[in-house]
Amino acid sequence: MRDYWLSKLFFDLQxxxxxxxxxxxxxxxxxDRYPLKPEVRTAVERDDVAFLASRxxxxxxxxxxxxxxxxxxxxxxxxxxxxxxAAARSSHG
Numbered sequence: 001m002r003d004y005w006l007s008k009l010f011f012d013l014q015x016x017x018x019x020x021x022x023x024x025x026x027x028x029x030x031x032d033r034y035p036l037k038p039e040v041r042t043a044v045e046r047d048d049v050a051f052l053a054s055r056x057x058x059x060x061x062x063x064x065x066x067x068x069x070x071x072x073x074x075x076x077x078x079x080x081x082x083x084x085x086a087a088a089r090s091s092h093g
Contacts, residue, residue, distance in 0.1 A: 003055040006044070009034045010060035013067045020067040049075065050082030 009031075013020050023030045031041060043051040047070060053061055065075045 003040055005034045005036050006040055007056050007060060010056055010064040014063045023067060024069060049078035053082055
């Protein structure tokens with residue numbers, strides 16, 4: 001299920017390089033502007049790719065982690081781990 005406020009946050013960060021700079025300087029200040037559910041905010045603060053992936057468009061997710069300063073290698077590692085974990089949970093074997 002998509003999360004409107006999470007998507008809005010990620011879209012706003014994509015649309016405004018100045019906001020991205022401000023976000024990197026003070027995440028809390030920017031996050032306080034968005035009425036995120038507590039578990040969503042915690043996932044953002046922890047850079048929890050697996051949790052956030054099912055709640056936002058993949059392109060916005062990737063762009064968000066670029067803005068947040070996560071390296072491509074770290075992002076891809078987390079995506080692969082999330083995918084492997086999901087596959088293990090869904091197997092019936």
